[in-house]
Amino acid sequence: MKLNTLISGDDHGMPPVLLVHGLFGSARNLGGIARRLDEHRKVISVDMRNHGDSPHDPDHSYPALAGDLRDLIEAHGGKADVVGHSMGGKASMVLALSHPQMVRKLAVLDIAPVSYSHTQQEYVDAMQALDLDGLKLRSEADKRLAQSVDEPGVRAFLLQSLDLKAAPPRWKLNLPVLSDQMSSLVGWPDGLPKGAFDGPALFLAGADSDYAREGKNADAIHEYFPQAELRYIANCGHWLHAEEPKQVADAIADFLG
16 A cells, blocks of 8 residues: 655665654654654655555554555665554564564654553544534534543544545544454554564653553563663653653664664
8 A cells, every 4th residue: 555655854875764653643743753853864754544644444454554664665765764653663563573674773652562451442432423514623623522532632633633624524534444443453463473673673662651661561572672672751651752752852863873
């Protein structure tokens, strides 16, 4: 599948950097990291399938997501540094384990190669239930969504994927497919070869998040990526690149060189 991309910067003789967003996101979500890197590197930010302006497809499995990234890298020289957050981090890990020759360096933000017990289904349900009739202003959409989603920051994030210019307004997210495959999204594929990717790997996690905390999840990171450096960013939750943008962007820039 050909993904929609935002491209900035020049390659300067280096492989491109691929930025891969998380669930309900888009290519613009990692914009702070892109701006930090694109002075010296070519940066490709993607809309994952069923997100943003990329095509919709009934298959939203991690092998499918990793396959899209593989095709994109092949179209841009065959090798890349890959940075992924959450769902995008899992897709990036699957890519690195399945096609290690295509990844020079891997950076993963606040996710581990494990199956999680939580679900994001409540947000899918809230978006599907939102009354889009007559909507013209994002402020009005926020007011309606507040009936089912309490957190203003979460509402603002979700509403980035609401296209109010369409007639009628529509979600850019393929909500039926994301709902149908939610168990796979919070899961982790079986049969991936541990240690298959032996290149440099950096895992940045929010110290206040439980997605990659010390214990089982951290152990799984080192099982699949024995060479990984796991670093915790203080006073951050799951959205560490939004909560500490400079610290996270600088860490990634230093790691990628």
